[in-house]
Amino acid sequence: MNRLKASVLMRHEVGLHARPSVKLTKLAKAFESKIDLGLSPDGPWVDAKSIVKVMATKAPKDSTIYFRAEGKDAKAALDALVMLVDGDFHDGP
Amino acid sequence: MDHRTFRAVHRVEGKSAAPGVAIGLLVRLVAAKAVARRSRSKADEQQALVGAIEASRLDLTVLAGKVNDEDAEAILAFQIALLEDENLAAPAFARIAGGEAANRAWLAAIDPEITTYDQADDPYFRARASDLRDLRDRVLRRLTGEVDQVVPSGAIVAAEDMPPSVFLATDWREGGLVLRRGSPSSHVAILARSRGVPMIIGVDIDHLKSGVDAVLDGDAGALIVDPDPALRADYDRRLAEQAAAREAASAFSGPVSTASGEPVQLMINVTGLAELKAMDPSQVDGIGLMRTEFLFQESEALPTEEEQYQIYRQMAEWAAGKPVTIRTLDAGGDKPIAGLTEAGDLNPFLGVRGVRLSLKRLDVFRVQLRALARAAVTGNLKVMIPMVTVPEEFDRCRELFRGAVGELHDQGVEAAMPPIGMMVEVPAAAIAVEDFDADFYSIGSNDLIQYVMATSRDEPQLADLARPSRAVFHLIAHVVDYAKRCGREASLCGDLAGDPQQVALLLDQGLRSFSVAPGALGPVRAAISRYSGKAP
Numbered sequence: 001m002n003r004l005k006a007s008v009l010m011r012h013e014v015g016l017h018a019r020p021s022v023k024l025t026k027l028a029k030a031f032e033s034k035i036d037l038g039l040s041p042d043g044p045w046v047d048a049k050s051i052v053k054v055m056a057t058k059a060p061k062d063s064t065i066y067f068r069a070e071g072k073d074a075k076a077a078l079d080a081l082v083m084l085v086d087g088d089f090h091d092g093p
Numbered sequence: 094m095d096h097r098t099f100r101a102v103h104r105v106e107g108k109s110a111a112p113g114v115a116i117g118l119l120v121r122l123v124a125a126k127a128v129a130r131r132s133r134s135k136a137d138e139q140q141a142l143v144g145a146i147e148a149s150r151l152d153l154t155v156l157a158g159k160v161n162d163e164d165a166e167a168i169l170a171f172q173i174a175l176l177e178d179e180n181l182a183a184p185a186f187a188r189i190a191g192g193e194a195a196n197r198a199w200l201a202a203i204d205p206e207i208t209t210y211d212q213a214d215d216p217y218f219r220a221r222a223s224d225l226r227d228l229r230d231r232v233l234r235r236l237t238g239e240v241d242q243v244v245p246s247g248a249i250v251a252a253e254d255m256p257p258s259v260f261l262a263t264d265w266r267e268g269g270l271v272l273r274r275g276s277p278s279s280h281v282a283i284l285a286r287s288r289g290v291p292m293i294i295g296v297d298i299d300h301l302k303s304g305v306d307a308v309l310d311g312d313a314g315a316l317i318v319d320p321d322p323a324l325r326a327d328y329d330r331r332l333a334e335q336a337a338a339r340e341a342a343s344a345f346s347g348p349v350s351t352a353s354g355e356p357v358q359l360m361i362n363v364t365g366l367a368e369l370k371a372m373d374p375s376q377v378d379g380i381g382l383m384r385t386e387f388l389f390q391e392s393e394a395l396p397t398e399e400e401q402y403q404i405y406r407q408m409a410e411w412a413a414g415k416p417v418t419i420r421t422l423d424a425g426g427d428k429p430i431a432g433l434t435e436a437g438d439l440n441p442f443l444g445v446r447g448v449r450l451s452l453k454r455l456d457v458f459r460v461q462l463r464a465l466a467r468a469a470v471t472g473n474l475k476v477m478i479p480m481v482t483v484p485e486e487f488d489r490c491r492e493l494f495r496g497a498v499g500e501l502h503d504q505g506v507e508a509a510m511p512p513i514g515m516m517v518e519v520p521a522a523a524i525a526v527e528d529f530d531a532d533f534y535s536i537g538s539n540d541l542i543q544y545v546m547a548t549s550r551d552e553p554q555l556a557d558l559a560r561p562s563r564a565v566f567h568l569i570a571h572v573v574d575y576a577k578r579c580g581r582e583a584s585l586c587g588d589l590a591g592d593p594q595q596v597a598l599l600l601d602q603g604l605r606s607f608s609v610a611p612g613a614l615g616p617v618r619a620a621i622s623r624y625s626g627k628a629p
Binding site: 015017018019021022025026047050051052053055056058060 | 167168170171174175177178179180181206209213215217218221224
């Protein structure tokens with residue numbers, strides 16, 4: 001089974017807040033894979049495509065975000081999400 | 094008898110929040126109510142909620158295409174994303190399947206979400222509760238068949254209340270605003286005065302109907318529905334005079350002086366960069382008051398040091414060497430800020446507001462002082478502290494400012510100590526002004542009047558008392574005299590300065606520096622140039 005994991009430190013000043021969450025869930029939805037997000041390596045996991053669930057984690061600044069993805073484009077999805085968080089949620093390619 | 098439909102002229106009294114005359118069609122905006130819907134089959138209820146959510150999503154998408162303000166876009170994008178997430182309404186659909194009506198099911202699904210945000214420890218998350226409430230009401234309005242009205246151009250709009258974002262997104266032209274709630278110092282009122290949109294508050298809007306002709310008299314604080322031809326002609330003339338005066342005012346530039354040639358400083362009050370876009374710095378002697386609380390109220394989160402620095406720096410650049418007076422956060426009172434001001438304050442105007450709040454929330458205050466210290470090297474910046482009551486508060490602010498400058502220098506960041514002045518708005522400070530070692534004084538007449546007169550500005554029944562009496566003018570003269578004797582500046586930045594009928598009296602007290610809403614520049618300039626000295 002093609003399940004992959006990745007993690008990244010979030011340095012965004014106000015944490016996983018409205019604007020970052022909108023960007024993150026939009027990006028996650030661009031992929032077919034099932035993608036989960038958690039604040040520890042063992043979960044609990046929430047659907048990274050759901051802004052309701054992602055905002056509910058209330059992840060503060062300097063938390064490490066863990067992703068796991070399962071599906072055909074899992075690798076590409078994780079790369080893109082890590083790049084988004086690592087790049088402090090700035091717009092870009 | 095006349096066969097034409099007879100419609101009586103109907104005058105509705107309110108309270109002035111922004112002067113001027115508006116003539117146009119009356120449009121009443123309807124607020125969301127949890128009105129009882131007749132419950133239909135489960136399938137119908139399900140379809141009703143699906144439809145309401147989709148319609149709301151479309152409304153927001155259209156709205157997002159119209160705004161050109163980054164913060165407003167971010168809030169709308171967040172709301173749209175929530176509506177697109179099926180997890181949001183999932184509990185509502187489960188309740189509908191259990192036999193509940195769609196509107197009740199929707200409330201039961203959303204209210205716990207709102208509570209979660211309300212109870213968050215982090216103020217940034219707590220502030221999102223209002224976005225969810227707004228979303229809840231939008232879908233409810235759709236469910237109960239109330240159309241989410243777009244505010245039409247050039248109309249006289251009557252509503253319960255209006256968020257600043259809606260005000261800014263509206264094309265007002267010759268229109269005006271009638272609200273039941275709000276106060277003359279609310280952000281929407283300040284924006285209305287700044288943009289020359291007549292506005293009245295405290296109006297019973299229940300009996301107002303959309304689609305009739307109306308006149309809004311922002312000077313008298315009244316709305317006239319179905320004016321008769323004579324009255325209408327009268328107001329048409331006033332509207333024409335107003336347009337001519339505005340045009341003349343915008344053509345004015347250069348220094349202001351009295352009829353006897355004495356120079357007077359005339360500056361503007363602003364809430365952000367948006368108001369400066371349409372203005373040329375040659376029209377004014379600087380910014381006499383920048384109200385920073387609106388940076389805090391409007392944004393998605395408390396503004397960062399960098400965000401604040403960029404705004405202060407751009408203001409200093411706009412002013413091109415003229416003074417830019419920035420007031421530190423004046424939250425509390427009637428200007429609550431989610432996640433910052435105290436919700437349980439029993440008497441907010443006598444409670445933890447202005448500098449009192451800043452000195453309690455040093456985490457927030459230090460960020461602002463650092464941003465100001467950095468911006469001070471980029472132009473002619475001045476900083477003033479609101480609601481100072483005893484000298485110790487002022488001294489503590491200066492000490493904190495020094496600390497911020499020192500810290501920035503240690504980090505190798507350019508920073509400077511600008512002149513630090515104080516607002517004189519608490520009677521204790523006005524009476525004992527000699528005790529305060531401020532670099533300049535700025536009289537805040539709105540609060541000074543309400544504290545001296547023991548009269549709320551927001552109580553329509555006491556409008557006659559909420560005016561400056563001899564006692565108020567006496568305190569103004571006292572502050573101006575003292576400042577003159579010790580060679581410091583004293584100005585006045587409240588609404589009193591922007592009232593052309595009070596200009597001569599203020600000049601009589603020795604005041605030679607005014608700071609007014611941009612919309613009042615023309616009339617105040619004219620009143621100053623007519624002044625030929627104290628009447629004998």
